[in-house]
Amino acid sequence: MNGPQLSELPDDAEQLRPYVSSLRRGALQAGELSAVRTFSQGFLLRFLRARDFDVELSLKLLLNYQRWRKESPEISTCLSPSSVLGLLNTSYHAVLPQRDHTGSRVLVYRIGQWVPKDWSAFQVFRVSLMTSEIISMETETQRRGLKAIFDLEGWSLGHALQINPSLARKISSVLSDSFPLKVRGIHLVNEPMFFRPVFAMIRPFLPDKIKQRIHMHGADFHDTLSDFFSPPVLPPEYGGEGPGIEESCQDWTNKLLQSENLLQQIATHPTGDIAVAPDDSLISEEAETEQLSEG
Numbered sequence: 044m045n046g047p048q049l050s051e052l053p054d055d056a057e058q059l060r061p062y063v064s065s066l067r068r069g070a071l072q073a074g075e076l077s078a079v080r081t082f083s084q085g086f087l088l089r090f091l092r093a094r095d096f097d098v099e100l101s102l103k104l105l106l107n108y109q110r111w112r113k114e115s116p117e118i119s120t121c122l123s124p125s126s127v128l129g130l131l132n133t134s135y136h137a138v139l140p141q142r143d144h145t146g147s148r149v150l151v152y153r154i155g156q157w158v159p160k161d162w163s164a165f166q167v168f169r170v171s172l173m174t175s176e177i178i179s180m181e182t183e184t185q186r187r188g189l190k191a192i193f194d195l196e197g198w199s200l201g202h203a204l205q206i207n208p209s210l211a212r213k214i215s216s217v218l219s220d221s222f223p224l225k226v227r228g229i230h231l232v233n234e235p236m237f238f239r240p241v242f243a244m245i246r247p248f249l250p251d252k253i254k255q256r257i258h259m260h261g262a263d264f265h266d267t268l269s270d271f272f273s274p275p276v277l278p279p280e281y282g283g284e285g286p287g288i289e290e291s292c293q294d295w296t297n298k299l300l301q302s303e304n305l306l307q308q309i310a311t312h313p314t315g316d317i318a319v320a321p322d323d324s325l326i327s328e329e330a331e332t333e334q335l336s337e338g
């Protein structure tokens with residue numbers, strides 16, 4: 044039942060090489076990607092790490108990611124932080140400065156800050172996709188995944204009306220098998236009764252593994268959220284001792300704005316592989332060249 048321990052997974056250049064080659068070969072053989080010459084190793088490693096180096100599952104994830112992008116152009120083709128600056132400036136979203144005790148990234152979404160008449164669900168979705176693209180470049184995040192906290196205080200009918208079955212489908216796909224990030228926890232706080240019908244649209248499409256990782260904390264979330272996150276990780280607004288949520292939102296907004304060019308390149312690239320060097324390049328350029336000439 045249990046997969047491999049993190050400590051047993053390949054880690055250095057020597058060990059990674061055969062996995063990268065084998066996924067690259069699989070991708071080239073897959074008919075759908077035949078137009079693509081090759082993928083960069085940094086890009087392929089995201090998929091391998093997200094699936095603990097199971098090459099077959101990694102290939103499936105890579106194909107799903109490509110399919111999802113194609114089927115969701117209204118979301119995937121415009122990853123411009125400045126185009127949603129008004130939303131970001133309401134302190135809607137932050138990636139917290141500190142990882143949790145397991146090394147996961149912790150993301151906060153304050154849904155109540157989203158005014159549905161000002162911003163479409165597609166624009167809101169794009170914010171998540173931008174953040175996901177950025178954090179999935181981090182080796183540590185590729186290994187340790189993410190946890191998301193959704194603050195649903197202020198959830199209204201106007202929000203609910205924006206979520207139709209097709210969008211619900213797209214939400215469950217990225218959560219399960221269409222984006223190269225391990226989703227290790229989803230925490231809902233302040234969810235009102237009438238969030239249930241929306242959740243009921245998303246839930247059926249989720250695999251059990253993800254369903255089990257969704258926690259509904261309600262309005263008295265302070266006691267239960269602290270079972271999952273230690274005080275230094277969370278902002279005071281969520282019962283912790285870390286920096287305030289507004290400050291973290293501002294910092295992350297700046298980080299997104301600095302990534303404007305990068306994100307636009309990803310959005311317009313046919314496969315999303317813009318071959319950026321990973322944050323801690325593990326395989327030397329030399330090794331990479333060697334691999335390409337392999338065939």
Ligand code: VIV
Binds near residue numbers: 206222
């Ligand atoms: O985008 O790992 C009805 C996560 C999320 C992502 C993406 C990745 C990811 C955890 C989501 C979570 C948020 C891309 C890779 C699915 C975008 C959601 C956008 C919509 C419009 C927000 C509306 C509010 C939701 C609130 C509940 C959602 C949870 C049940 C996930």
